[in-house]
Amino acid sequence: MSRPVQTRVNERIRIREVRLIDDEGNQVGVIATRDALEMARERGLDLVEVAPNATPPVCRLMDYGKFRFEQSKKERDSRKNQHVAKLKEVRIEPGIGGHDLETKGRAAQRFLESGNKVKITVLFRGRSITHPELGTELLNKLAVQLEGSGVIEQAPRMEGRNMSMTLAPTRQKVDSTQKEDTSGKQG
Incomplete structure (x- = not known):
């Protein structure tokens, strides 16, 4: 059995360069991962990998806890709206x-x-x-x-x-x- 894909955050991102999107949704560009992590720490946010398969991978500055909460909320809502025909x-x-x-x-x-x-x-x-x-x-x-x-x-x-x-x-x-x-x- 394969494990569920986990989102890489902060130090778990082990690529040299990433395409960065800031917390307001503006594209910063391709920068070194170290610099992106530094920017995230300065703003009190996390560096979250949102598109790992892109070249270079796309990362975004955001509050990871809030991001996980929003994801679980979307999943709950989609499950609630499903009607299984019996x-x-x-x-x-x-x-x-x-x-x-x-x-x-x-x-x-x-x-x-x-x-x-x-x-x-x-x-x-x-x-x-x-x-x-x-x-x-x-x-x-x-x-x-x-x-x-x-x-x-x-x-x-x-x-x-x-x-x-x-x-x-x-x-x-x-x-x-x-x-x-x-x-x-x-x-």
Whole structure:
């Protein structure tokens, strides 16, 4: 396993010359590393290598503690804003009643609207396996019911004694609800 790349700071920078950027973001130019370290000490800052692969490496005068804090803050924010789509499952049987099917459809719709993928599974028990067309019919009914909330990612197919179909959420649904909210606030 390789170690994570660490930023070199102050005396850990062992190159003769560096391209220096001062604390205000102005480019000073290519100078000796000793001189850059001296400038950093005079200003009470650190010499931080920001682009080690450039020739010569680019270093910047900054407060290293503050720099590390900002980096960790950016990482936390990016992790917080990520939404991992989970796969939710709705199970039905071929002999399901009409109202029960609608209820399962509403549950699947809630999952899709919250940004999750939905796997709808028809469980064939006993002799019902001899009529797979009933499962296809049920899945097609649900696909029509969920047309506005999701798109078919995987068409109905048999998996052993079960038939399943996967739906993914549509982004248009989310965008349209946000537009309705903003138009209601203006009037």
